[in-house]
Amino acid sequence: MxxxxxxxxxxxxxxxxxxxxxxxLENAACAARLASMYQMLERAYAASGSADREQWRCDTWSAVCAQIGAAQTITGGMANGQLMTAVILAEKLPMVGAVFDEGLITYLVVRTICTRTGLVKDPDAVRAVDAELAADLRSHGARSLNQLDADIDAVVLRHDPYAVRRTEDKARSRHAEVAYDHGAAYVTATVTEPEGRALDTRLDALAATVCDRDPRTRDQLRSAAVGAMGFGWNRVPCMCESPACDAATTPPVGGVVIHVIAPRDALDNAGGPAPEPPEPDDDVEPPPDDGFDCSDDLGFEDNDADSTAGSESDCSPTSSNYEPPTEDDRETPAEPESRPGPGVGDLAAQRRGLVGEAPPMLSKPLREYTFAELCAEQSADPGQFCPAGPGVVLGGGVLPAPLIAHLAMHARITALIHPGQAPPEPRYRPSRRLADFVRARDLTCRHPGCTRPATVCQIDHVIPWPYGATMASNLACLCVEHHLLKTFWPDWTYTLAPDGTVVWTDPDGQQTTTYPGSRLLFGELCAPTAEVVTTGTPPPKHTAGLTMPRRAITRKQARAKRIDDERRANTEWVEQYLRESIPPF
Structure with missing residues (x-):
């Protein structure tokens, strides 16, 4: 084909x-890709011992999703959704799958159909829905997603009223969501009116805890009050920068920690506190050698509002053998038009520019300008560069240096030390300093496509302890799922280079390379560390005496229960629909 x-x-x-x-061609190729995923799942289920792994925390489905994610460099959630679509097409909707094979519909349409028909259980109803949808897809032209949803629901309603997807929308009538966008966050929530009035009053009360010299507007203070509630503060720290202000100190927090990594120049001359020297590490006795390397020590204190770390490593530009041309070699260029270029600004001034009223864009009303005057005034100020590099929130996005400096005014700052060629530590668990470095270098789980932040990951010995030493070149961040995958599933291995580069090998022998998350923003953290010190040769899989964490029920049983629960929740609506469908006499 x-x-x-x-x-x-x-x-x-x-x-x-x-x-x-x-x-x-693209649609047909996508259909073939989903068919290959289904074949991978069938092969995994047919393997010896598959039935015994169905209640594993990292079960057969998880292992196949990990392999799909590594092959395409996508997240586990995306791999799970694609595999679920592949299973539904193969086992429930083969006629719709045939239309997809011919390239007549897109993956978005297929995914929508699989989602909207997911509650249909009766085999006869499934076959009828599949045949009717396939015929409709061949004859129907383009339609919007809302129209597609309505058409699919109409087909499902005719064959199985209990299978119409409704309860999901009903459950979302009350919600609270936080969306992130380039250093900002947007909070939306639907609550009851009494809760809303209480929240409104609470924001005003927190906004009033600053002194009269605070430069922020009322809206900015209410926004800061939302953040104070998130940190568990009983007041908003004042931004007046006056040494006599009692409200400027950081209030005690309620156990909420946000870790931010930033270069040192984002803190210098920005009004933030000086970095604290690294604390001495406490010796930790190694646990019994059970072969399961599963460090759960985050390596960060839990009583800080913000932990802003800057690497002490210096990045100096490399030199070259370039020799400037002599006067005889130079050509005399035409005199360019003199235009002021953007200069390097003052970080403290840029930080202060984040609060207060926005300056006017024009010096007089727009109606009084000619077009030439308007262009001249808009181009008169070329702006200014930021003198410091950006930072990053562990598990979040990139923050510009002025915002880093703003946060640093009320944060605990700890210097982040690159281990360099330091010798290995004589224990199983890494010290706090080493754990901080590994998390700052990796930023996320190191499995291909996984984006779980390093703050919720475990620090894994690539070469298991005690065969591999506790040092930066032998430690990497892995989330719980991929840590279990590496530990218990055969033929999943990875290697770590001194610069933090990881190469994974899946059960089929395919290799995928991942790079440290800090490579682009903080290249100095990827400077090579000391080579791994090994003692002896570890066994292929050192899992003797270990037990994989288990699920209460299998994944298939959990999915069937969710379908039954949602169908049961539709009962009242279906009964009302059937009563209203009876024609009057």
């Missing part, structure tokens, strides 16, 4: 014809 699609692309005579042929 692919030969037909590629021939159609090659034979297209117009750009529009090529677009149509390439779209069908």
């Amino acid at each position: 692919f030969e037909e699609f590629t021939a159609a692309v090659a034979g297209a005579r117009t750009p529009a014809g090529r677009v149509g042929a390439q779209a069908r």
Whole structure:
């Protein structure tokens, strides 16, 4: 079939014809990819001992999703969704799958159909829904997602009213969501009116805890009050920067910690506190050698509002053998038009510019400008560069240096030390200093495509202790799921280079490379560390005497229970619908 699609692309005579042929080729290729995922799952279930692993915390489904995610470098959630779609197409909707194989519909349409028909259980109803949808997809033209949802629900309603997806929307009528966007966060919530009035009053009360010299507007103070509630503070720290202000100190927190990594120059001359020297590490006795390397020590204190760390390593530009041309070699260029360029600004001034009223864009009303005057005034100020590099929230996004400096005014700052060529530590658990470095270097779980933040990951010995030493070149961050995958599942291995580069090998022998999350922003953290010190040769899989954490019920049983619960929740609505469907006499 692919030969037909590629021939159609090659034979297209117009750009529009090529677009149509390439779209069908893309859809057919996606269908083939999902079919390969289903084959991977079938092969895994057919393997010896598969039934015994169904209640493992990292079960057969999880292992296949990990392999799919590594092959495509996508997150585990995306791999799970694609595999679920592949299973539904193969086992419940083969006619819809045949339409997909022909490239007539997109993956978005297929995923929507699989989601909206997921509650249909009766085999006869499943076959009827599959046949009707397949016929409709072949004859129907383009439609919006809302129209597609309505059409699918209409088909499901005719064959199985209890299977209409409704309770999900009903459950979301009350919600609280936080969305992140380039250093800002947007909080939306639906609560009862008494709760809303209490929240409104609480924000005003917290905003009033600053002194009269605070430069922020009322809206900015209410926004800061939301953050204070998140940290568990009983007041908002004042930003007046006056030494006589009692409200400027950071209030005690309620156990909420946000870790931010930033370069030192984002803190210098920005008004923030000086970094504290590293604390001495307490010796920790190694646990019994059970072969399961599962460090759960986060390496951060739990009583800080913010932990902003800056590496002490210096990044100096490299030199080259470039020799400037002599006067005779130089050509005399034409005199360029003199235009002021953006200069390097003052970080403290840029930090202060984040609060208070926004300066006016124009010096007089817009109606009084000619077009030339307006262009001249807008281009008169070229702006200014930030003198410091950005930082990053562990588990979050990139923050510009002025915002880092703003946060640092009320944060505990700890210097982050690169271990360099330091010798190994004589214990199983890494010291706090070493754990901080590993998490700052990796930022996320090191399995391909996994984005779980390092703060919730375990620090894994790549070469198990005591065969591999506790040192930076032998430690990497792995989330619980991928730590269990590496420990218990055969043929999943990875290696770690001194610069933090990780190479994973899956059960099929395919290799995938991942790089430290800090490589782009904090390249100095990826400077090579000392080579790993090993003692003896570890066994292939040192799992003797270990027990995989188990699920209460299997994944299949949990999925069936969710379907039954949602169908049961539809009972009242279906009964009302059936009563209203009876024609009057």
